[in-house]
Amino acid sequence: RDLEAYTQDLDTNDEQENHVGDGLGDAPALADKLEKLKERQARKPAQLKPLEASGETQFSRTDPDARALNKGNQHVTGYNVQSSVDDKHKLIVHHEVTNAGNDQNPLSGQCQAAMEVMSVNDITVVADSGYSSEAQLAACQEANATVYVPIPDKHKAIASQGRLSGKHFHYNGATDAYSCPAGELLPPRGQPHQKNGIRRTRYSRPASQCRDCP
Structure with a gap:
């Protein structure tokens, strides 16, 4: 009985939905809305032409530079x-x-x-x-x-973890080496390499020499 009642409710809902749109096309409000949408659609090709001519991909009606x-x-x-x-x-x-x-x-x-x-x-x-x-x-x-130009602080995440950031290591141009907070020198290692178009040199010490450092 429950299944039959449920099925009947579904059929009733379907029947109501079939007639939901009846007469809507005659409503003045809807006709006016459709007319405005058609006008808006007609303006789009006119707005696309200057975009295609200029090679731009965006257009702002309120501010041309935005x-x-x-x-x-x-x-x-x-x-x-x-x-x-x-x-x-x-x-x-x-x-x-x-x-x-x-x-x-x-x-x-x-x-x-x-x-x-x-x-x-x-x-x-x-x-x-x-x-x-x-x-x-x-x-x-x-x-x-x-x-x-001041160098931006990009080490906040490292500092929040209690680790030493780049600002704790100081470069000595005379020796071409960095000194760490413990006073040890970090000389250049290996050959300079390109990264993001920038030539970079790595300065480090063997991990075995730093293992017992606090």
């Missing part, structure tokens, strides 16, 4: 404005709107653009730690730009 960006752990719609300011006169020498979510790549380009505007062959630049990039610093050096 794009979808990943800034840290946030997804935002906006833009990244880069500006170079003359320290003497406090004037913006060069500015550019980019779609990058961080400041790691535009440093050398901004330096060269500022040098071109001011008609100089070399320049001294100060930037915040967000511009710290080995590849960009190398490119700036090639372009005769002396750059001062």
Whole structure:
């Protein structure tokens, strides 16, 4: 009896659903909504044409420069404005709107653009730690730009584990070696290797010599 009653309920529900849409096409509100959707659909091809012509992949109706960006752990719609300011006169020498979510790549380009505007062959630049990039610093050096950028602290996770971070090891240019907190030297080991386009040298000591170190 329970099965028969359940089956009958299903049949009744199916019958009701079959007639749910009856007459909806005649409703003024729905007709108006459909008309607006058709107008919106007709605008899309017109918006795609300038995108195809410019090679862009995004379009903002409220702000032509705005794009979808990943800034840290946030997804935002906006833009990244880069500006170079003359320290003497406090004037913006060069500015550019980019779609990058961080400041790691535009440093050398901004330096060269500022040098071109001011008609100089070399320049001294100060930037915040967000511009710290080995590849960009190398490119700036090639372009005769002396750059001062603080090295960002990337060792917080290591320090939170009670381990020694990179800031505890100090480099000695005269001996080309690092000294550890225990006062031992870490000389270069092996041949320099390329990583992410950067030539890197490894400095270390044999593990056997560090095993008994507190």
